Amino acid sequence: MFWQKIRSGVMLVLSAIACPCHLPISLPLTLALLAGTPAAVWITQNVGWVYGGMTILFVVSLAFGLRWMGQANAAREVCEQRPAHSIKMPSIQTAPKE
Numbered sequence: 001m002f003w004q005k006i007r008s009g010v011m012l013v014l015s016a017i018a019c020p021c022h023l024p025i026s027l028p029l030t031l032a033l034l035a036g037t038p039a040a041v042w043i044t045q046n047v048g049w050v051y052g053g054m055t056i057l058f059v060v061s062l063a064f065g066l067r068w069m070g071q072a073n074a075a076r077e078v079c080e081q082r083p084a085h086s087i088k089m090p091s092i093q094t095a096p097k098e
Helices: 002-017 023-033 038-045 047-074
Strands: none
Touching: 002 047, 023 038, 023 047, 038 047
């Protein structure tokens, strides 16, 4: 159960990073950090493929993260309620009034 929480959290963080709505901000920042490297050259020449790959990564990681989070919640032990007629209430005795 602990590892399911961790792996679902990792997948949800990965989906937040790969979210296509964040790419117009995060992609230029990534290119600025990778400036002068072959990775930056490849990314600038294949921006469409990068957006497509990040969109697929977002959808897959979000699906796995939500699925694994649901499994972790379902794995918890649930106590079932007993029927009301089986619960015995203690009788309250009062002192006689004088």
